[in-house]
Amino acid sequence: MQVLSVISTKGGVGKTTVAANLGAFMADAGLSVLLIDLDIQPTLSSYYKLRHVATSGIYELISTNETRLEYLVSHTTINNLHLIFSNDDKGQLNTLLLHAPDGRFRLKNLMAIFEPYYDVVIIDTQGARSILLEMAIVASTHLLSPITPEVLAAREFKRGTLQLIEDIQPLKHLGISIPIINMLINRVPSVSNNAKLIKTMLETLFQHDSNLCLPQTYIPAIEAYTKSPILAEPELKTFPQGNEAPRKMLRLNVRFDNPVPSKEGYEDRGGFWAEVELWHQDAEDWNKLYQKGMRVLVQGRMTYQEWDDKTTGEKRSAFKIEARDVGILPYRVLSVALEQKADKSQETAPPMEEPD
Template sequence: MQVVSIISTKGGVGKTTTAANLGGIAADAGLRVLLLDLDVQPTLSSYFTLRSHAPGGIYELLAFNEQDRSRLVSHTAIDGLNLVLSNDDKGQLNTLLLHAPDGRLRLRNLLPVFRPHYDLLLIDTQGARSVLLEMAVLASDIALSPVTPEILAAREFRRGTLQLMQDIAPYQRLGIEPPSLHLLINRAHPVSSNARVIQQALRDLFATEPGIVALNTSIPAIEAYPRASTLALPVHRVEYRRPRGRITPAAFDTMRALACELLPTWQPAFSRLQAGAHRRTVR
C-alpha cells in the first residue's frame, strides 16, 4: 500500500479537491483506494455520496486505536473508493496526540490495519501546522503539496511546508525516512502570460531544493473542478473531452497525467483508462 498525504500549512490551496479527484481516477483505474480525512472541517467526508456510513471514523481510529475496519470505513458511490470520515468536530485529536507518547507516530503504527486491503491511501489534511499534520507526513511515502501560482503562496510554502519537512527530519534517527515532497501547481491560468511566468518562477525557485520534486503536471483553473464537486463525482468523469476552443486539456487528461507522474507504479492501469467510460455511472 502506497501512502500519499496532501499537505500545506496554508488553507484554500485545493488539498481536498486534489485528494478526491486523485482517489477517484485511481479507483476507476482498478486500484483499491482509501481516503483518510484528517481535516476538522470535513469537506472530503462530504465530497462523495456514501453507499454505507460506518459508525466511527478518524476519532475512533486515533483516539481509541480502533482496528475493526467495519466500524471505521465508509463506502462511497465510486466502486473501489472507500473513506474514513472526519468526525473530530471539536478538534480534540490535536490535544490528545500532542500529549501522547506516540502521538506523531500513531497513524504510522496503525497502517497495518489497512495494508492488506488497499493499494493506495490518500490523506487529506488541515491547512495549518499541527500534530495531526506532522503525523500524516510521518506516515507517508509521498507528500503532495498544492501551491497556487502566486508569489505569496510560494513564500508561505517555503515558510510553512518546507519548515515542517525540516522539523521532522530528526525522525531519521528512529529509522523513519521523511517522504519526498512533490510540488503541484494548482489553479494555473495558462492564458495569462504573467501566470505562466510565475509558474516557471515557482519551478525554478524550488528546483534546487533537496527533497522537492516540482511536478510537470499542473492543474488548470477551469470550471470543471467545482462542477464535479457539486455533482459529487471525480472530475475525470465530468469532463472527459476538451471543450471546443479551449487551450487547456480535458480534466480527464490532466488527472491521468498527474496520476501517472505521481504514481508511476500504476502507470499501465492509468494508461488503460478510456475517456468517458464511466460517464453513465452517475448515481
C-alpha cells in the same frame, strides 16, 4: 501499500479536491483506495455519496486505536473507493496527540491494519501546521503539496510547508523516513502571463531543493464556458408523483463554446454538447422564456452517463448538466419585459449621489 498525504500549511490551495480526484481516478483504474479525512473541516467526508456509512471515523481510529474496519470504513458509491470520515469537529485530536507518547507515530503504527485490503491510502490534511499534519507526514510514503501560482502562496510554501519538513528531519534518527515533497502547481490560468511567469519562477526557485520534487504535471484553472447557445427548442417534461404536485423539468440542448483570446480577437478551442436539465416548479413558465438561439450562462453540476442503446444494444455515453441556474446573456436579445408586482410597482431606487 502506498500512503499519499496531500499537505500544505496554507489553506485554499485545493488539497481536498486533489485528494478526492486522485482517489476516484485510482479506484476507476482498478486500485483499491482508502481516503482518510484528517481535516477538522470534513469537506472530503462529504465529497462523494456514501452507500454504507460506518458508525465510527477518524476520531475513534486515532483516540482509541479502533482497528475494526467494519466500524471505521464507509463505502462510497464508486467501486473500490472507501473513506474514513472526519468526526473531530471540536479539534480534540490535536490536544490528545500532543500529550500522547506516540503522538506523531500513531497513524503510522495503525497503517498495518489497512495493508491487506488497500493498494493506496490517500490522506487529506488541514491547511495549518499541527501535530495532525506531522503525524500524516510520518505515516506517508509519498507527499503531494498543491501550490497556486501566486507570490504569497510561494512565500507560504517556503516558510510553512518546506520549513515543517526541515523541522521534522531529526526523526530520521529514530528510523523514520521522511518522503520528499512532490510540488503540484494548481489552477494555472491558460491566458494569464503573470501566472505563467510565477509558475516558471516556482520551478526555478525550488529546482535544487533536496526535499522537493518538481513533476512536469500541473493542473490548469477551470475555464468557464460562457456565451453558450441553445441549439434546439427547449423541451418541457412533467413527472407525476401520485397525490403530490408533479415534478417539472426543462431540458435545453446547449453547445458550450471555449473561446480563447487571440491577436484577432477570440479563437474557438473547441467545446462540447450537453443536455442541461433544470428542475423547478416554474419550469413550465420558463419554457416560454428560453428560446433556440439564445446564449446562456449555466451553473450546475456536470455528470457523465453511460447506457445501452435500446435499438442497437451498443454502449452510449454523454455529458449532462444538472443546472442550478441558467442565466440569459444579452446577445441577440431585443427587449426585456418584467412582470410587475402589485405592491411594489411604485417603488423606485433612491437617487445616486454625485461624487464631490
